[in-house]
Amino acid sequence: MNHTDVLIAGSGPTGLTLACHLALRGFAVRVVERRTEPHRESRGKGLRAGSLAIFQELGMAEPLIAVGTAGVVLRKYFDGEHINDTPTPADAGLLIGQWQIEGALRDRLASLGVHVEYGAELVGITQDEEGVRAELADGSVIAARYLAGCDGGRSTTRKLLGIPFEGNGEAEPAMVIGDVRAPGLGRDVWHQWFTSEGGGMLLCPIPGTDSFQLQASPEHDERGEPVAPSLESFQRIFDRCARVPGIRLEDPTWISSWRVNVRMATRIRQGRVLLAGDAAHVHPIAGGLGMNTGIEDAAALGRALSAALAGPDADVALDAYEAERLSVAAGVLADTAERYERVVEAVRTPGRGTEVGLD
Structure with a gap:
């Protein structure tokens, strides 16, 4: 059986940020990903200042700043006519594709000796006071002191734990x-x-x-x-x-x-298994807070796991992570739902656009 300090399920921005944080501090970490290869999809395409600060600490912000664009101009048209141009707020952050962010994180992780294990699907979780056993679809088992579920809104980790994902969503695409x-x-x-x-x-x-x-x-x-x-x-x-x-x-x-989905997990810690990012909360895209909240989750979980792995008060650190990030998630859900409604209303007026969701 393979052993590691922390096993991370999911290689999106949340999982990769967490992996870099832990590997940089000398902990053994593995990242498993159900996909067979990296994607090249733009998805969440904006990095807020808080995320860039986290990436600076990880030593991999510069390549992103070199590629990304700050100060994007929104050109608004109505019924085919150009109405106006609106610059994004100064604190709106950096425009860059999610696949580019993930690529920079993978490069940083590789420089720390860790590579994403693709085609590795999590199918079972058992745990005791000593650690977690994660079963993969190929029958192999990974033993870890902790497991972090960073595997998205349809999180297998969350489902295997039976954690409710409460909230509401629309059946038809918006x-x-x-x-x-x-x-x-x-x-x-x-x-x-x-x-x-x-x-x-x-x-x-x-x-x-x-x-x-x-x-x-x-x-x-x-x-x-x-x-x-x-x-x-x-x-x-x-x-x-x-x-x-x-x-x-x-x-x-x-x-x-x-x-449109506005949901959050009722808990994000179950023993030695923890959730972060979309596995813990999903919400409207207005304001570009989804990926950034996941990156901030990862930084907070990295600090908590570092304390748990290095010291005697593991429960204190991990309980504090859960309390902090559940509170943050609840606030983000309410905030983004309100931002989304503002955008939907604003675009009915010529010359207004998605910038109202960034205020």
Whole structure:
């Protein structure tokens, strides 16, 4: 059986930040990931100042600052007409794709001698006073002093522990999303098209690439049912909202949809197993707080686990982590729900856009 100090399930920004924190302090850490390889999806695309400060402490902020963009300009259109340009607030942080953030974290982790173990799916958890036994789908078992579930909103870790994920969510998608190229469209601003009929499309240039992150209101068919996202659907929405002839969207490297979910775990510690990031809480995207809250969870959990591994008062440190981050999560859920409602209302007025969610 393989032994380690901390086993981390999930190799997103939360899990990788935690792994770097622990490895930098000399603890043995392993990271298992159900995916068979890294993704290249823009997803959460903004780093707040708090996250950048954490990355500075980990010694890997500079590559991100070199690639990312600060001070993005939001270009607002209404019914196809350019209305105004609005700079993002000075403290809005850094625009950069999530896959780029994860790449920098993996590089830093590799420099500390740790590599993500892909194709490793967690299927069972048992624990006692001495540690945790994690069973993987291939039948292997990893023994660890602690297990951190950083495996996303559909967390296997949380489900195996039977921890309730309370809150509410919408059955239908609020947005279709993806990464596409749009040759001929300017890349110096974040384009935001809205219409008097309702709905809209946003195309945000991802720094260091030739792609845009697309966010749009979903299409509906003749029965009023949402149309599954596709490149063809993206193009129809673009033509209806942007009304810019000659621009053809192409090369989709990510196509998905997003639903409003406001949920949090009733507890984020169960013995020697702890949750962080989306495994512990999910909420609206307004304000760009999701990934950043997970990174802050990871830093807090890293401090707690370091104290637990090094000292006699493990329960005190881990209980304090749970109390602190559950309180933070509850506040973020309420805050982002309110920000999302502000954005939904604001975009009905010409010249207003997602900046109201950053205030």
